[in-house]
Amino acid sequence: MKVALIHMNLGLKGGLETRLYNYMRYFLKRGDKVMVITSKIALGIDIPREVDIMKIDLSSTPKPIRPWMFANKVAEVMDSMKLDFSLSLARTGNQKALIAPNTHKGYLQAMDKKLNTPIDWMTNKLDKKAFEKSPYIFACSEMVRQEIIDLYGIDDSKIHTLFPPINAYDFNPNAIQTPQNLRRELGLDPDKKTLALVSTSHNRKGLPLMLEVMKKLENKPIQLAVAGTPLSNLPSNVVSLGFQTNMKKLYWAADLLVHPATYEPFGQVVAEALACGCPVAVSDKTGAKEILSPELGLVVPKLDAEHWAQAIEKALQLPFNIPDDILVQKGLTLEQHMECMLGVVGN
Numbered sequence: 001m002k003v004a005l006i007h008m009n010l011g012l013k014g015g016l017e018t019r020l021y022n023y024m025r026y027f028l029k030r031g032d033k034v035m036v037i038t039s040k041i042a043l044g045i046d047i048p049r050e051v052d053i054m055k056i057d058l059s060s061t062p063k064p065i066r067p068w069m070f071a072n073k074v075a076e077v078m079d080s081m082k083l084d085f086s087l088s089l090a091r092t093g094n095q096k097a098l099i100a101p102n103t104h105k106g107y108l109q110a111m112d113k114k115l116n117t118p119i120d121w122m123t124n125k126l127d128k129k130a131f132e133k134s135p136y137i138f139a140c141s142e143m144v145r146q147e148i149i150d151l152y153g154i155d156d157s158k159i160h161t162l163f164p165p166i167n168a169y170d171f172n173p174n175a176i177q178t179p180q181n182l183r184r185e186l187g188l189d190p191d192k193k194t195l196a197l198v199s200t201s202h203n204r205k206g207l208p209l210m211l212e213v214m215k216k217l218e219n220k221p222i223q224l225a226v227a228g229t230p231l232s233n234l235p236s237n238v239v240s241l242g243f244q245t246n247m248k249k250l251y252w253a254a255d256l257l258v259h260p261a262t263y264e265p266f267g268q269v270v271a272e273a274l275a276c277g278c279p280v281a282v283s284d285k286t287g288a289k290e291i292l293s294p295e296l297g298l299v300v301p302k303l304d305a306e307h308w309a310q311a312i313e314k315a316l317q318l319p320f321n322i323p324d325d326i327l328v329q330k331g332l333t334l335e336q337h338m339e340c341m342l343g344v345v346g347n
Helices: 015-030 063-080 103-108 117-133 142-152 179-185 207-216 246-255 270-277 285-289 304-317 334-345
Strands: 002-007 033-038 050-056 085-086 097-100 136-139 158-160 193-199 223-226 238-243 254-259 279-281 297-300
Touching: 002 015, 015 254, 033 097, 063 117, 085 270, 085 334, 097 117, 103 117, 103 142, 117 142, 117 238, 136 142, 136 334, 142 158, 142 223, 142 285, 179 246, 193 207, 193 246, 193 285, 207 223, 207 285, 207 304, 223 246, 246 270, 254 270, 270 285, 279 304, 297 304
Parallel strands: 002 033, 002 085, 033 050, 085 097, 097 136, 136 158, 193 223, 193 254, 223 238, 254 279, 279 297
Antiparallel strands: none
16 A cells, blocks of 8 residues: 655654654555655654655745645645555645644634634634545544534534554553652652653643642642753752653653643643553543543643642542553554554545
8 A cells, every 4th residue: 555644844742743653663564655745854863764755845935834835735746646545644635534633723712812813824724724625534532523523614424533542662551660760760759759741832731730739739748740841940849851752761650640731632641651550630621531530540620729739639649540451441552543544544
C-alpha cells in the first residue's frame, strides 16, 4: 500500500509528532511504502531511511500565513498523486483521513476568548475547510467530536472518536528502580509524596492553579515536579525538571499525575502515566477523562485551588488499582488504534 502522512513541521515537541513517528513505524512494519509531506524538519530528527520525504518549501512565505499556504500546497499534491491511503495530522484538506487533535473554536470558547484576530480567523477557516473536505475525521475524544459537530456543523456520520495511541514499549509499569531512587535521580526529595505536571503550555495546562494549590499544601510532605518548559522563581515545594527525554522515569517516580487543564482535547500524558502505573487527577475540561474510572484516578469538577488541594490530598490516600494491561483494556495500543482506523476507511 502506498501511504502519505502529512504534518506541517517534523519536530520532537509533543503528542502529534510522537503519533506521526508511530504511524511511520506501523506502516513500514506492514511493508507499506511511506511518504511524509511536510514543510520543515527539525535538526536531530531520526526519520527511517525507508521513508520518502516531500518537503514543501515555505521559507519565503511570511510565518503567520504558512499554515494556509501549506494547506493549499497539500491540496494540490493530493489531487496529483495516486495513493492508497493519506492521513493528515495538520489542518489540510483533500486527504482521505484527518486526525482532529482539537478545534480552534473549542479552544477559544474554553479559554473565554473571541474570534477577533487574523490568526484566529485563518485557523478557524482552515479547521472548517479541513473538516469539510476530509471523507473521514478521527477526533481524539468524544469532547472534540462534539465540538466539530456543534461548532462547525459537520455531518456526524463521518466523524469517529479514536483516542491517541500509546507505545507500550515507551510507557509501561515495569519500573527499573524504586520510586525513591528515581526521585533522587530527578533531583527530588525521595521521601515526599510527588505530584507530576507535564506541560509545554503552562497556562492552558493549569500551572498557575497548581502553584496556588502548592501554597495551600506548603506544610504538607508533598512536592510538585514540573516537566516541560523550564521555570524559575518557584516555591520551595515546586521543582522544575525542564524537558525530559525519558518521561516514564517521572511517571514511575510520581504518586499522582495532576492535569488541571482549562482546555485539553485529550491529554496523552494522562494515558502515558496510567500505562506506567501512575494514577491521575484531571479537570473536567480534559478529554482523557473519558477513559477514567475510580480505580484509575479522579476527575476534579472545579478549577479552583481549594477544591484541587482537597482532591489531591484525597487522591494520595486512595487505593487506586491500575491494571498492567491498561492500554489494551482501553484500546490505546498502536495496533488497536490503527486496526480501528483502517477498518473504518476500508484499507
